Each structure stands twice: as C-alpha cells, then as structure tokens.
Amino acid sequence: MRRLSMKKIKDVLRLRFITNISYRQISRALNTPSSTAADYCKRFEITNYKIDEFLTLDEDEIYQLLFPEKSLPKTYKTRPIPNVEYIHKEIAKKGVTFELLWQEYKEQYPDGYGCSQFKEYYYKYKKRLNPSMRQTYIPGEKMFVDYSGLTVPIVDLSTGEFIKAQIFVSVLGLSGYTYVHATASQKVEDFIKSHVKAFEFYEGVPKILVPDNLKSAIISNNKKGIVFNDNYAELSRHYNFAIEPARVRKPQDKAKAEQGVQGIQRWILAVFRNKTFFNVDEINEAISPLLDIYNNKIIKRIGKSRTYLFEENEKKFLEVLPANRFIYKELKIASVNIDYHVELNRSFYSVPFKYLKEKVEIKYSTTLVEIYYKSKLIATHPRLYKINDSSTIKEHMPLNHQYQNEKMNPQRLISWGRNIGVEAKEFVEKRLDEAQYPVKAYRTLIAILSLAKLYGKIELNLALAYALKIDAKSVKSIESILSKKLYLVAANNVVKSNVFNNHENIRGSDYYK
Template identity: 50%
Template sequence: MSKIKEVLRLKYRNQLSNRQIQTMTGVSRNSVANYTKSYIALNAPLDEVLSLSDKELSELFVSSKPKKHPADRLETIHPDWNEVKQELSKKGMTKLLLWQEYKEKNPNLYSYSQFNRYYAKYVKKLNPSMRQIHYNGDKLFVDYSGLTIPIVNQVTGEISKAQIFVCVLGASGYTFVHATPTQSTKHFIESHVQAFHFYGGVPNILVPDNLKAAVISNKKGVVKLNESYADMARYYNVAIEPARPYKPQDKSKVELGVKAIQRWILMKLRHHTFFSVDELNQQINLLLDGYNNKIVRRLKKSRTELFALLDKPYLHPLRSNQYIFKEFERATVDVTYHVELEGSGYSVPYIHIGKKVDITYTSTSVIISLAGEIIAHHPKMSQRYHDSTILSHLPDEYQRQYEKWNPRRILNWANSIGIYTTALMESIMNKREHPAKAYRACIAILSFSKTYGNHALEGVATVALDVNNYKVAFIESMLKTKSYLLHNQSTASANNTYMNQHENIRGSAYYAQQLSKNSEVVES
C-alpha cells in the first residue's frame, strides 16, 4: 500500500501523532507534516483521496511538496500540568473534554494523542511507581501464553500443542483467550478477528509483541510489519504499535493477563484430554466468563463491568463483513508472461514481461497489481504445477493460433506423417499447460516435414521420444545435420522396443485382436 495512504489513514482515522506515524511507517515526521498540509490544501474527502492510484497520489503530494516557511512554525504551548491534574481529579471530568477546552483557548495546542502522552510523562515524574495510564478504548495488548495445551489425534494418537492467544484491553482489563493449532500469521490474524467480535468493536491501537506473525523487524524505532497483519489492520482501520524489543513494560498489561489466565483457566484444564482445538475453545469460553466476571478487589468492579463503562463506548464499530485472510508476494513476470505462486503460474498481459508485480491472494483468488493498479485477477489453483492463463493476456499471434488450432487438427496432420510423429505431438501437448504454446511448438515441428520430408521428421521423432527432448531447436538441428540417422542405427533395437511400449502406439497385437473380432462378426 502507498506510504502516503497509510500516513493519511493513521493521521485522520486513528488520530495518531506524527511521531507515532513515523515509528509505524518509517516516514519522517517532516514528510508526515508535508503530506498533512497537502491533504488540507486539497480540501477533498479522505475516502476520495485514498481511492487514488499511487501515481496520482505522488503527483499531488510528492511533486508539489509544500515548503516550510519560518513564519509557519508554531510555538509549542504546554498547559499548566498542575492545573490539569487538579481538573482531572473532579468527578466526571475527562481528558478529552479538558483538551477541547484548552484547544479553544489556544488553537495552536497540539493533538489530543500528544496531550495524553505529555500528561503521562508528567504523572510519571510525580510518582515513577505509578502504573501506566490507559485510555478508554485506545489499546488492545496482544501476546501468546508460554503455556500450551496438548491436543490428541483420535486416529493416530499423535499429540500436538495448541497455542493460547491472549489479548487485554488497556482501560478495563477485559480479556479474550483463543486457542489455535499454531502461531502462524493466518492463525494469529484469525484470533484477532475472533477478539474483535468478542468485544463487539475495534480498538484504536494494537500492541503486539515482536513475533514474526506481526513484525518483520523493529530496529531503531522503525517498524516493518508483516504485510498480512498490516492488511488486516487497514481493513478494520486500526493502528499497530508493537512493543519495543526488550521493553516488557510496553505490554505489561497483557503479561499480567497471561499470568492470570494461566492460573485461573489453563491450570484448571490441565487434567482434561482434548481431541480438537474447537473442543478446547469451548471449555476456555466457559472459564473465561467466570474470570472476567470476578470482582477486582482494588477497583470493586469486575472486568466485565469496567469494560461496559470504560472501553465499550469508545471502540470503533465493526465492519459488516468479516476480514478474509490475505497473503502477499512480489514476483517478476517471466518471458511466458506468467508469475509463479506456490508452484502454479498466473498470466498477466504480455506487455508487462520483466516487470515486478505485487500478488495478493486468498484461498480462492489471486490478484496481480502493478504500481497499485490491478492488471490480472485469477481463481486460485487448487493443484500445484497447473497454470491459469487468460486468452486476452496472450500476444495477438498466440491468440490467433489458440482460436485456429486444436488437438484434433494437429494429430490429424501428425498421423499423415507417421506414428512416431503422432506420439511426439501428444507428448508435447501433454507436457504443456498453455495450449497456445503447445500449438506453436507442434506447428513449428510439423512444418519441418515440408522442408525435410515426412521420412526425415519421422526419424527425428524417434530420437526425440527416446531422449525425452521435445524442443523445436533440438529437432531442427537433428534435421539439418542428419545426426538422427546415426542415432537410429546404433539404437534401432532399443528404439523399437521403446516405441512398441509407448502408450500412443497400439501395436500389432491390437490390430490382430481387432481383425479376429471382425472375422467373428462376418461369420455370424
């Protein structure tokens, strides 16, 4: 996805600061500010801007990047944090309302998310031992339990280990637990989707650990996300802010939740025998309700009550359709105007040969894009080593051959030359997934009979079948040098045995049997 689109989405849909956007996307804060100014100058709806192609966005935002003028720099204005603390101690007061009041007095005041961050720093200075401050509906902390649950295969008796996904909402501590067969990206995202439906909404930010299903790299404050995970986040309009490596305090909420889940749920299941992950999830759900309904002594409310009060009203609404897991690859269009994916080929218009393209695929479809524009759409092949070719992607001469020729016509021509040539044509067509390519090779080989004669082509066909080489160049070279004569003389007996056993040659026994049947019919 375009960096510009990602910046605008995080800025205006997730209300993140420029610094947070820099961490998540790798785009500098100055560039984020420039993109923001360009977007404001456009005065266009966000959805309309996000629907533009990468090229159109580049022309609007990069080519006409606004220059920063010293007069445009605004002085940072900090509120009186002592006053803020006193105001927040009043019953019913919220940070959002307080920020809005300060914003009215000082239009140059920074964003609400920055306001929250500065206040948290102030509180920590007063009392370093104070727990993290979590905002309503803001963050969902995600991790896996180190403790697993055995799953017994009823047929083989083999034992696998179910992975336990745990996520905790920051403000209320409301917890969701989900068992999956693995920690793969697909199962990791599946657990997120289940969590969103469990909560009935989506938080503003996800805070995962740095596992490979979520984060490719997290170095020097620049995060590279797993593309499938990032796509899921874009679908639900949620930001991803991974915990810093070796900084457990960034996700202390979920680490405490994991310990509690191990104690109150997983330990209670240690004597159970489970034969499927679904069966395990049913038992987890029964115990999870009890855990969330437990009264937290310090707060004198259950997590369920706190969720309804603190987090639920602030969650973003769920989309009507559930997210479909997607995977992403980057490939080069080969000389056959196809890209390879999981052992199968998918065609693109031949004019894109040699170009790098992006492949987005699900269990049912494959979409191929170039610079953000879709150039091909195929159904996903269910078997490996099969190709999907769209006729309009072929060059014009291929299309004409595809429409004009067919296997029957080629075999009729081959039969007029000889049985070995027929066998060669069938072998070529059986080995080629693209009929047009097979027709082209077959026509080229059969056309040699006009130059070199049927007898010569039949002799070369025996060699090609013997050495399993069906290339047009190889056959043409044999015809030009007549080297097939030497090969046929030295391997005559071997070739005869091979060809008599070839699946396309019926042999003398077959015709003797047919003659016998015909005689019986005449006699009767």
C-alpha cells in the same frame, strides 16, 4: 528528506487520517520520524483528496500529488502550549477523554493546537515522568496481545502422542476486558486468526495493538528499526490499527498483557489440568463459559467487573469493524511470463498482457488469488490446485489472441505448426495428445507458435526439434532455448560427432572381420 516506500507512505496517511492517531504514535508504530510523518500528512492535505479515494490511486499518481515540482511555503504561528500537568491529572478521571480536554483548551484558545499536537505535548511530558508511575489508558486506544507460557495438551488419536495447544490472550487497556483463543501453533496464520476472533469478540477494533515482539508479528526490533511480518502489516491495514511493539526490557509496556495471562492461567487453564482434549475446538468450547466468569468477576480495587468497564467506558470508543472479515493470504513475488500468465504452485493465472515480463505481487488464500502491480490490483482468480491447470480471463489477452482462442481447434493448431516446420507440427501433435483436455493446451501452444514472429520460423522449428528431444513443454522453456540458441549447440555437437566417426583414419567394424 529520504523518501519513504509507497507502503509506508500509505500506512502513515491511513494511521493519521483513518485511525486518527498522533504523529508520535505513527512514529513508534512505523519506525519513522514524526517530522517525516507530519510532512507527508501536510502534503496530502494540500491535495484536497478524500483519504479513501487517495489510497486507491496507483503509485505514480500518489508520488505526483505528494511531490509536485514546486513545493508550497510553510508558515507557522506561535500558539499557547497546553497545560500538560492539568491534562495528566484530568485524563486519569473516569469518562474524561483527550477529545473533551482538547475542546476545553480550544474554547479558551481558539487559535490553539489541533487535537493530535495537543496529545503530542502531553506524551512528551509523560515521557519525562518516573517510568514506574501507574500507566494511564485511554478508552479504546490499546489492545495488548501475548501467548500464555502455560499450554494445554491435546491427545493425537492417531498416534496417542500429546500436542501442546497454544493459548492466545488479548487484553484491552482501559477495561482489562480479556479474550482467549486456543490454536494448534503460534504460526502467523493461527496468530492472525486469533486477532480476527478477538476483534469480533470485542465487536470493534482498538487504535493501537501492542504485541510482545512475537515472531508472528515482529521480524526484528532493534536500533536499526522495526520490521513487521508482511501478513501482520496487511492485517493492520485491513482493520486500520497501528502496531506498537512492547519495548525490549520495558516491562511496563506489557504489564497489562502479563496481568491478563496470569489471570487466565489461574481461572481458566488451571481448571483444565485434569481434563483430556482431542482438538483445539474442544478447548475453545471449554474456554468460553470460564472466560465469561473471569470477565464478570469484580475487581476489588475498583469494585467493578471487566465486562462492566468494557460496556460502560470502552466499547463505544472502539473503531467499527470493516464490512469484510480479513482473509489470511500467503505472498509471492513473480514475473509475468511471455504468455501473460504467472505461475503459482504449478498452476497459471492470467494478467492483462500489458504487464508482460513485469514483477508482480501474488497474494493468495485457500480460495482466492489476487495479483498486484505497484500496489494496484490487476487480476483476481479462483485458486487452482491441479498441476498445469490455468485460469485465463479473455480480456487479459491481446486482441489477436482473443480471436485465435475463439476460433482455435486441434486441426488449426496442427496446420499452424506444419506451416512452421515438420518438427513444429510434431511438437503440436504431441502436446495435444498428452493434454487431458486439449482445449487447455491451446493457450500454451498459441504462445509458443507466436514466437515465430519474434525469432523466425526456421529458428522456432529448430528450437521445437530440440524441445522434443529434452521434453521441454512450457513457453518459458522454449523461449529460453531460442534466446540462448541451445538448438545450435545441440546441432554442432551432432556435426562434430558425425565428423569424428566418419574420419578416413578411423577403422570401421568391417576392418576386424
């Protein structure tokens, strides 16, 4: 069995033991064989860990727990197969759930299959049925999302031009209860914001989301597998739902979303055809009362409204919202510099010095920066926006740097530079003069002067002389000069130039006087 990535292993366990969906659903959501998902789940069960605690462990610990040196023997028992035809007939009845049917099955067969396997037998049966048959939806299981092809124009007051507001639509599978949200674009940040608003509108989260292969959710969906957008995958982990994109050329997979889009186009967007809007907030304010009317309309073939079906049959089956709202974050992979800081948009953030030169993952929002190593959070900082600004946590420093930082002042740094060489002293003085706040230059200068321990004072002094000529300032630049011995190349060029100009066969300027 080919080992899954750590993110996918955690997703398998999260979807199975927190979201409580079947191996078949996990297989479709993560493009992983159901047998592989089942194997990882069985390995987890043997560890006797609670799922929340297990997911906080670092990667090495998880691998050791899931893959011990000796594998445990597997034993299987023959069990009575569920009556799938009876299940199909009963599950369509109002109020009947898989949990109820499974409990009845277990009362008849105490040694029978678990609930997930019970469902899996039914889904295999259902797959063989005529695909044109009416879809059966389980309460609180699925939410379908799509954008309306019909947009709403916004007038840009600064230019007078029209901008097309995008209309996000989400529909719950059983009740058809609908949410609508206008955004400036279909970009990932707006797409995710609409999801967060939808969950808060429903006051809960479904087990499975079905997007229509939108680029903001699905990067690719083909024979090679499904690749999810990283931010959309993070959203699914935060709210503990599975992603099950609609299959290509399978209209029944997205029928509910298309019905919802058609409905809101007729009852909401058509009302806006002669109205003028100047921003998306105005559109959303106008949507709200019309959405209430739409959801409260009586569905003729059922005799109930979407709101009634939601409140009575679906809301209680949604998963509880997490304590914290999801915050959209950008992602960057970076290497930890020799001064145990990482760079993000020309600002710098510290990490514990033991991660020196390691690759880390930076997740950042407009207010917060989080730094991860092998999926483990190792540092958190407020977001900085000034160029060359830095956020340094004292505990991230080696002990000798902590001491130096506490005791440091410009005179100490200049004296330290003088001890290395004339050019080193000049370099320190210049950087202190250039710094708007000298104390903010301390960290960089301490890291640069500390390179003398690694390369020697003479080499560092030569490197800083060269740095002054090319105006190199960062720790990374100085270390590059030292490691590549660029100061020697420059020195050799000077020597060659002097030798050439002083050769005895070269006529000087006096010759022509």
